[in-house]
Amino acid sequence: MFKNEEMEINLGPQHPSTHGVLRVKLRLDGETITHCQPIIGYLHRGVEKICENQSFFQGQVWTDRMDYCSAVANNLGWAEANEKLFGITVPRRAQYIRTLLNEFNRIASHLIWLGTHAMDIGALTVFLYAFREREDVLDINEAFCGSRLTTTAFRIGGLREDLPPGFDKMVNKFLAKFSSCLEEYENLLTENRIWKKRTIGVAKLNAEDAIALGVTGPMLRAAGVAYDIRKAFPYAAYAEMDFEVPTRTEADTYARYLVRMAEMRQSARIIQQCMDGMPEGPVMAKLPKIMRSEVNEVYHATESPKGEIGYYLVGEKGSLNPYRFHVRAPGFINLQSLPKMAEGGLIADCVAAIGSLDIVLGEIDR
Amino acid sequence: MSEPNAPQVPEVPEAPAGPYIYDYKAAPNRQIAMPKTVPLPSRRTYLAEQKAAAEADEAKWQKTLADYETAKAKAEAEGKDAPKAPVRPVPRKDDNDLKTPFPEDAKDADLLKLQVLLGDKVEEVFEQAGELVCQVKKEAILEALALCRDEAALKYEMLADQTGTHYPAAKDFAFSVVYHLTSISRRRRLRLRILVPEGFVPESACPLYPSANWMEREIYDMLGIRFANHPDMTRILCPEDWEGYALRKDYPTVGWGQRDISFREDRGGMLERIALQKAGQLGINLKQPKAD
Numbered sequence: 026m027f028k029n030e031e032m033e034i035n036l037g038p039q040h041p042s043t044h045g046v047l048r049v050k051l052r053l054d055g056e057t058i059t060h061c062q063p064i065i066g067y068l069h070r071g072v073e074k075i076c077e078n079q080s081f082f083q084g085q086v087w088t089d090r091m092d093y094c095s096a097v098a099n100n101l102g103w104a105e106a107n108e109k110l111f112g113i114t115v116p117r118r119a120q121y122i123r124t125l126l127n128e129f130n131r132i133a134s135h136l137i138w139l140g141t142h143a144m145d146i147g148a149l150t151v152f153l154y155a156f157r158e159r160e161d162v163l164d165i166n167e168a169f170c171g172s173r174l175t176t177t178a179f180r181i182g183g184l185r186e187d188l189p190p191g192f193d194k195m196v197n198k199f200l201a202k203f204s205s206c207l208e209e210y211e212n213l214l215t216e217n218r219i220w221k222k223r224t225i226g227v228a229k230l231n232a233e234d235a236i237a238l239g240v241t242g243p244m245l246r247a248a249g250v251a252y253d254i255r256k257a258f259p260y261a262a263y264a265e266m267d268f269e270v271p272t273r274t275e276a277d278t279y280a281r282y283l284v285r286m287a288e289m290r291q292s293a294r295i296i297q298q299c300m301d302g303m304p305e306g307p308v309m310a311k312l313p314k315i316m317r318s319e320v321n322e323v324y325h326a327t328e329s330p331k332g333e334i335g336y337y338l339v340g341e342k343g344s345l346n347p348y349r350f351h352v353r354a355p356g357f358i359n360l361q362s363l364p365k366m367a368e369g370g371l372i373a374d375c376v377a378a379i380g381s382l383d384i385v386l387g388e389i390d391r
Numbered sequence: 392m393s394e395p396n397a398p399q400v401p402e403v404p405e406a407p408a409g410p411y412i413y414d415y416k417a418a419p420n421r422q423i424a425m426p427k428t429v430p431l432p433s434r435r436t437y438l439a440e441q442k443a444a445a446e447a448d449e450a451k452w453q454k455t456l457a458d459y460e461t462a463k464a465k466a467e468a469e470g471k472d473a474p475k476a477p478v479r480p481v482p483r484k485d486d487n488d489l490k491t492p493f494p495e496d497a498k499d500a501d502l503l504k505l506q507v508l509l510g511d512k513v514e515e516v517f518e519q520a521g522e523l524v525c526q527v528k529k530e531a532i533l534e535a536l537a538l539c540r541d542e543a544a545l546k547y548e549m550l551a552d553q554t555g556t557h558y559p560a561a562k563d564f565a566f567s568v569v570y571h572l573t574s575i576s577r578r579r580r581l582r583l584r585i586l587v588p589e590g591f592v593p594e595s596a597c598p599l600y601p602s603a604n605w606m607e608r609e610i611y612d613m614l615g616i617r618f619a620n621h622p623d624m625t626r627i628l629c630p631e632d633w634e635g636y637a638l639r640k641d642y643p644t645v646g647w648g649q650r651d652i653s654f655r656e657d658r659g660g661m662l663e664r665i666a667l668q669k670a671g672q673l674g675i676n677l678k679q680p681k682a683d
Contacts, residue, residue, distance in 0.1 A: 069628040073613075074637055078644045109520050112490040182488070236548050236575065239602030250575060257578045310488040319491040320430045320437070323520050324552065324571050324582065335552050335571065341430035348430045353552035353571075361605050390628055 031059065036375060038066060041145065043379060044386050049363070051375065058375060061367040063360055068390040076350040081107055081316065082181060084350060089175035091352065092388035094137050096176045097130035097166070098329035104179045105260055106325035106336035110347075111181070111316060119183035119308040120262040125196075125299040126169065126178055127261065128292040132203075133162040134330035134383075135285045135292075139210060142282075142380035146223050151213055158206050161199050168195060181316075183309035196300055203293055211286060224279040228366040228378035231276050238365065239358040242332025243288065244382065246272045247280035254328040265302070266295050278381040285383075317343045324353075331355040331383050352391055356384040426640055429561045431586075432524070434494040434517035452479055492520040499523050501545060501581060508538055514586075522582060529585040532570075533594040539572055539581065540599055547572035547581055550600035553607065555614045557639045565589040566616055570596065587616065595621040613638035 032053045037043030046066030052059050072091060076084040084107075088099040101123055108115060140155035163173040168189055170178050178184075214220045230240065232248040245252055253270040255263040271287030273280035318340030326335035332355030339349035359382050367375040455477045462474045497503060497516040505525050506513050512531040517524055527535045539547040552571040559565065564586035572581045587593055595618035596603035607618045608627040615636035617624055626633065635642055 065627065067628070067630055071637055074642070074644060077638075109492075112492050112520070114488045237601045239549055239551060239600070241551075252575045257575070258580070311486060312489060313487050316489070319493070320432050321492060321519060322432050322524075322569075322582075323522065324569075324580070326551065326573075326580075333551060337552065337554055337569070337571070339430055339432075339556055341426070341428060344430075348426070349554075349556040351552075351554040353554075357605065357609075358602055361602060 036372070040376075044384060046386050046390070047360075047379070047384070049367075049375065049379070051367075051372065053372070056371050058367050058370055058372065061364040061375065063363050065357075065360065065389050066386065068386055070391065072391040073350050073352065077347055080345045081110075081318070081347060084347070085179070086175070086177055088352075089177055090387065091354065091391055092329065092331065092334075092356070092385045093174055094385055095130050095134040095330045096174065097126050097178050098134070098327065099334060100176065100179045101127050101261065102325060102327040102329065102334045102336050104181055105327065106323055106338050107181045109323045109325050110318060110321050110338050110340050113182050113310050113312065115183050115310055116307050117262070117304045118187075118306045119310075121299050121303050122184055122188060122308065123179060124262040124266065125296055126166070126176075128295045128299070129162050129165055131292045131330045132289050133159050133166075135289050136162070138285065138330075138383045139282075142383070143214065143220075145376050145380040146220070148214065148217075148220065151210055154206070154209060154213075158203065165192075165195055165199065168192060180309070182312045183307070185309075187308050193300060196296065200293055200297060204290070207286065207289060214282070215286075221279065223373070223377060224282060225275075225277060227278045227374045228370065228381060229277050230362055230366050234365055235276075235362065238362045240332070240362050242328070242330070242355055242359070242383075243281055243284045244332065244359055244362070246270065247284045248276040249274040254326055254333055258326070260325075260327055262299070263295075266298050268295050268298075278377050281381045315345070317345060318347070322349075326353065329355055331385070331388075332359055352388075354388045354391060356382070356386075356389045357391075360384055360389060423641055423643055426558075426560050429558045431558065431561070431567060432494055432517075432519055433515060433526075434496065435515060437494045494519045494524075497523075501579065504542075504544055505535070505538070508542065509535060522580065524582045524584060526584040526586070529587050529591060529593055532568075532583065532585050533596070533599070535583055536570065536572075536596055536599050539583070545574070545581075546576055547574045547579070549573045549575060550596060550602050550606075551580070553596065553603055553610065555610045555616055555638075557614055559640050561586075563588070566614060568593060568610065568616065592617050592619045594619050597621055612636070615639065 034051050034053060036049040036051055038046050038048045043049065046068045048064040048066060050062040050064060052061075072087045076087050085100060085103055088103040089096040092099055136155040136159045140152035143151040166176050166178075167173050169192065170176050170185075230244065230248060232245070232250050235245050235248045236250065241252070249272055251270045251272045254260070256270055268291045271284050271291065273284055320342050321340040322338065324335055324337045326333045333353065334355050335353030337349065337351040337353065338347045341348040363378060363382065366378040370378070459474065459477050466473050494517045497506070497518055499518060502516045502518070502523050502525060506516055509527060509531065512528045512534065513525060514528060515526040525535070539545050549572065550570060551573040553569070555566050555568045557566055566587050568585050568587060570583040572583065573579070574581075585593060593616070595607055597607070598620065604622065605627060607621055608623070608625065610616050611618065611624060612626040612628050613636055625631070629637070
């Protein structure tokens, strides 16, 4: 009946791998995708417009809610962009604590990616295991700032509070068992025959295309480009940390998995260094009660778990709110590469490609 | 003849000339405060402002001195004690960790190179907060982007971000479009900027940087700037039939369907009751259910 006929189907928005609102229009020749068009849905909340009409301080809670899986990383980028706009020097202790929490957030975000990506492909056990460790990280978040998901962790100029008593005990307990947990996931997946068949050589995106399409983060590093903003444009306390940027050259889904696993190990290493070298001192810069901006424009990019998150702020003279607030969302730019990865492959590979992008639709639509 | 107890009708501003129809009279609390300034960082404007401020300060001081002289002469003529001599105020000492960066002259090699290569197509180059800014003529943006990407000494491989800003208070232009380029190999960032008037169609960056595709669609959706030679110039965040461009300054912050009242101030629940009544008038069933 369908012989010699192209068929058009929608992958999503109800498919579990499409995270709620993403719709992918596929044109199929048999089971091969000949054309792929992602439609990101109309989740748009107008975060940019809202933040333009609120004070600089109030913007923070909105950054939490964009990419709710990496709220701390979003807060960090926002806080540093504001500090660049006002020219604020942040105390060294605050920088260390920020680095520490940001790395914990990277682990939490990668764990949720690992769980859901593996579940998309069909491995449910990893999903349950990954959430077990993620709970511990969220407990640490809760101990620091009282909330688990939308943390609102930082303030412009530093932190609201210092670390709570007993925090180092929690962190050490986590670090002591985390490497064995990672080994557990790798035992389940890395040499797993089904996992390898579903991921090796699937959804390839070479370095040239990735750079042209603006793809950043683990996606780019899995294509062999060692571009990590923590190293290239150091921020917070990353200049003082000793860590490696894991890269792979295969540029497929399996390489992205390996890069993210290696990144989690490096994150644990950075957390250990932060705990060992934590300086004493204040955690908040001296700021006037009311901060009025001057005419200034900044673009500050940081390395969120998903890639480069950039905040573009324009300050108006004597104003309490930003004149322009724009977010360069990593998921938004990375999702552009989906047609490049999916076209020519099978439908099942398209699911793997969406999973390897690590998207959160709340951030894509803002 | 008006009644003495007639309620005061609040003054509503004229609706701005936008592409969409907006009924201000129906919702007076959705008024918009349009910006009066153009916060466009520029070394030239900054220097002019500094000079004007210094001159105004000097003029004020000269006037204080002249006033003092007249007061002194008057006091001498009347045989009274001379008034106190004025003291020029020194700026207050600031202990805060806050030093707002101001635009500085371009010293970076990349900016100087761009200035040489593009010649009179460059409108302004400067540095601010450690960031390189190059403002080019709006017709020459594609040429500038090509130069940044292909020139061996520049080599900005990635277009990290592209966005725009609406400046309704400006005279010669309405929008700025900024391109944030990243050089992965040289670890540098550069901002290119063009100023475009309403209705101008800048060249799309897609042929050079494919990542501009969705970003330009977003700019079109949010600000209404169309790009020439773009492969798919359609809306991306809003539905196709959406009215207006949400990130323009004349677009209301409180949107359709949003509540007109602040529940934060409503401790007694009075406003909520009014809202429920209003909702009832609109035909939405939000009223408390009754037993009968």
